[in-house]
Amino acid sequence: MSSPGGQDGPVSGFGESAHASGPGKEAKARRLGQVFTPDPVADLMASLCIDDPDAEVFDPCIGEGALLLAAGRRLAALGNAEWHRQVWGLEVDPEALAVGRRRVAEAAGVEPEAIRVTRGDFLDLPPPSLGMPEGRLLDLELGGPAGESALCDVALMNPPYTRQERLALETKARGGALSRRAGLHAHFWMHLARFVRPGGWLGAITPSTWLSAEYGRELRAFLLKHFRIHFVIGFERDVFPDATVEACVTILEKRAGCTDAGAPPPVRFLSLSAGAEWLAAASEAAGRECDGEGPGYRLRVVPQAELVAEEGWNRWFLHPSTARAVRAIRSASAGRVPLEAAARIRRGLTTGNNRVFFLDAAQAARQGIEERYLRRVVRSPREIIGLDTESVAQPGLVLFPPGPDEGGSRAAEYLREQGVVTSAYLPTTPPEPAPLLFGYAVRARKAFFRNSAGLLASDNFFEVIPRRPEETSVLFALLNSVVAALHLEAHGRGQGRGLLKIQRYELAGLQLPDPARMDPVARRELEALGEELRQHPEEEGIRAALDYLVARLLGLDAVELRRAERELASARRVKSLSRGAVVKGREVEWTASPARPGQAERDAFHPAGEAIWGSGALRGAR
Ligand SMILES: C[S@@+](CC[C@H](N)C(=O)[O-])C[C@H]1O[C@@H](n2cnc3c(N)ncnc32)[C@H](O)[C@@H]1O
Structure with a gap:
């Protein structure tokens, strides 16, 4: 009987490759x-x-x-x-x-x-x-x-x-x-x-x-x-x-019964670095009773009694100073509100059949589709340069299906030609465009866009509709500040490859200085900075000024918030540098990153727990 290798032997290389390929297999x-x-x-x-x-x-x-x-x-x-x-x-x-x-x-x-x-x-x-x-x-x-x-x-x-x-x-x-x-x-x-x-x-x-x-x-x-x-x-x-x-x-370790005696051992939240000796790191960490760092790992030790089901546990992976900065926003006493108190949040349009319902202008003209059924739409944050939908060079069109008594329209005829009767998702009456848009699949920038062009948005966006229209400019500024960016980094879901997905409720819970209770001077300052940022979205000086102002309104330290946000964003991006752990000899290595994933992957968001499939999604993207 042969041994499978043991801890000191090579850790891979039995039998055939587990990753044989082929389209059927995929x-x-x-x-x-x-x-x-x-x-x-x-x-x-x-x-x-x-x-x-x-x-x-x-x-x-x-x-x-x-x-x-x-x-x-x-x-x-x-x-x-x-x-x-x-x-x-x-x-x-x-x-x-x-x-x-x-x-x-x-x-x-x-x-x-x-x-x-x-x-x-x-x-x-x-x-x-x-x-x-x-x-x-x-x-x-x-x-x-x-x-x-x-x-x-x-x-x-x-x-x-x-x-x-x-x-x-x-x-x-x-x-x-x-x-x-x-x-x-x-x-x-x-x-x-x-x-x-x-x-x-x-x-x-x-x-x-x-x-x-x-x-x-x-x-x-x-x-x-x-x-x-x-x-x-x-x-x-x-x-x-x-x-x-x-x-x-x-x-x-399964408890002997619901009431088994003795306090459970503490929970060790262990972050393992790429290229580290994981087994060695984990066994060293297992012996530590308090937080610390060692070769290839960082450890938070948390009594199990401190964990509660109602709160997310990923915060225990944060560096203590980062965790402090995130907590500070939640505990800031100076008048703050969750975003949902200041704005309605609506998911963009789902069509059920994008190929049929999203058209470009030339297509719609060729088909002779009546304008009353069409609205201009932005489908992806990538179409927006900077922070305003004014920059969208060629907005697409979305077709709202004609009602049952409009069967004689060109729009209805077009749908019949496509073998489609209607959309189970699109309303028959087009909604009003939202003043602010947010692409919830975040890779590089966490941007809230001003929708000056009045476009509808696809379901790659959340639409943010201020409850008091006069607060739109203030909200635009607040949402593009470090306070919002840090919240999104800390509460969004890492999806792998550096992708961060924000759920509706995570956006709704974003804590901001309350525009309704803000003094007029601060309000005007915010509006001015927001406008400057809209015009010069790449200017670091404007961003910094905005971050300082918003942090000050909450009584927080902007330097801390900015540092924590940068740390989280760069840790997330580091993940995208690899395509998974492989073993070469006895070393753990990471295969090279794919080319930057494109639209197909960004669009291919899936619900909880599902992987976005590497090769297929990425191939489609290139
Ligand atoms: C993520 S893979 C993991 C396989 C293996 N344990 C490993 O770690 O490499 C999950 C496996 O579950 C299998 N599977 C899917 N649904 C299953 C089910 N309901 N019952 C048993 N196996 C299932 C799939 O075919 C797949 O091989």
Whole structure:
């Protein structure tokens, strides 16, 4: 029986590549959310969860076997030469299953049949009984009420990265407390928890959105209740080579019962640097009782009792001084309001079929479509140079579908030619353009645009409509200040590749000096600075003056706010420098960044928990 390598041996190179390519493979990978765990991450998870050479290790979706192989390396390093007897798993895709089975068998030096993996849908697997789809019962000891059965000692998972909308409603309903918007991974997580014995361990690599998103609240509550949370690990660079997703690793120990005695150990929020020795960094961090930094890592140590489900946990990854600056905005006493008190926020137009409903002027003229059905529209922040929609060189047009009694119009005829009756999303009466626009998919600039050209906006934007129109200029200035930029950096969701996505409620909660209670002098100053910025958006001097004024209105230190905002923005951009961790020899390296992703990727925003697929989306963008 051969060893899978152990901690000191090479950490990759078993069997065939886990990342064979081809168009069919890519489509399937998207459908099934196949993003395989790079070996360095898999080894980190296995090492932090497995301490016992006889531990039973389960992976609910083995893919091509990355986590089981890492478990094997760990078990072998702990002295178990027959480690393949300890690992088992499920996989829904027969091809991935075959590859996974073969790779694990090759690493273990046994026949593929000896590897206990089987085809099945994990979400359909009822704990603790095991009626396996292939009729093959696994020889594990089961029994006892759910939650008490000792099914496995360790579960390792990297759940599928696909839309939660694909989940059958009954599966969602089984998710119980989970929000309907919860990422698919949250369902895997809650289900998997029932397969781990009390006192057992669960290591998961998932999108990090659950740490901050509203939908993550129930998951956070669930983890607090049922687990001792040992580590939440973030990475300085994106770790997946194939998909745009910001991931984190969570290491949990299942409580013996809801009321098990003793305070849980503190939660270690560990940020790992690119190129560091992760295992060494994590084991050094595990021994530290308070915050600190070491080679390749930064650590925040937080008593579990201080974590609450209602608040996002990603703030614990912030540098303490940055966290202080973010907190300062929330606790500033001088008259501040959330943006939603000063403005309505509306998502831009969704058409349901952009190809048909967005036209350019020449197209509309050729088709003879009547002007009354058309409105000018800006589809992407990229069309706007500077901070005003006046700069949009050639606004597109959006076609509002004619009513049922307007079937004789050219517009209706055009739609019929396109095989379309109407849009389920567009209203029949065009809305009024909003005075301010914000592109919620942020890469470089966090810009709020003045909509002087009076354009409608696509759903790549949030439209901001001041409740008191006379406050538009003041809001424009406030929203382009460092106070807003820092809030967005701190509360938005990192999507990987340096992309930051802002949800509506995150924008709504943005704290600003209250324009209604501002003294007239400050108000005029703000209006003037906003106007200067609109005319000279690149001028640092104007920006600095604006930042100082807005910080002063809140009684805050502009230097601190600007420093914190720069730190967060550059940490986010650093992520885009890589395309994931790979292993060369014994070193962890990062493959080169792709060309700057373009429109297709920016447009391809997906709901919580989903990856934006690397190759496809990026290819489309170039
Ligand atoms: C993100 S990949 C991770 C694979 C592997 N554990 C790893 O870490 O590399 C998720 C895998 O789950 C599989 N999968 C998707 N839905 C599943 C389900 N309902 N039950 C079991 N496996 C599923 C996919 O085919 C894919 O191989």
